[in-house]
Amino acid sequence: MKRLMGNLHLITWSTEDVQTGPKTEEEKLLEACRKGNRKAQKQLFDRLSPKMFALCLRYMGDRDEAQDVLQEGFITLFSRLDTYSGAGAFEGWARKIFVNTALMHLRKTDALKLSDDIDAARGLTSEAATPVQNLGYKELMKLVSQLPPGLRTVFNMYVVEGYSHKEIAQALEVEEATSRSKLQRARMRLQELIRKLY
Secondary structure, eight states, rough: OOOHHHGGGGGOTTTTTTTTOOOOHHHHHHHHHHHTTEEEEEEEEHHHHHHHHHHHHHHHHHHHHHHHHHHHHHHHHTTGGGGSSSSOOOHHHHHHHHHHHHHHHHHHTTOOOOOOHHHHTTTTOOGOOOOOTOOOHHHHHHHTTTTTTHHHHIIIIIISSSOHHHHHHHHHSHHHHHHHHHHHHHHHHHHHHHHHHH
């Protein structure tokens, strides 16, 4: 026993030797996808595509463009799967890829040119704001899809995805004040659309 205790300091532990428990179904699926297993990739596509298509559609406003962005997003996702560390939810990590893919697509088509500057929004006040809580989610998203791309993008990023104005400004390469004014304009446009409905 003394000899065993005396030699304990010689034992080194490797994290590979320690079992952290059985892998989840998601971990197994991601591992198979990383190895290029087409069946696993199809399974992951089938699992994520409905939610990610809805996200793409919110940004693009057009089903065909949303389908293109969805495909581009999955190409990026599969090529960058090795960078997912397992910290945080996989779906949240994937959502960021699809948001960034949508933003890149909008930039390529110049749809994100935020030509309206702060001066154009100076006359806007929040007094005209009315609550939109009586609308259902699907009704609201349908109205959001009618917004111009720049307004729709800022609205989606801030309200739906939860980005801060600072993060939006960095992603769109604009000032924070521009992000704020675009959000305010988006809300006012939505209110106009709602008034037309009721």
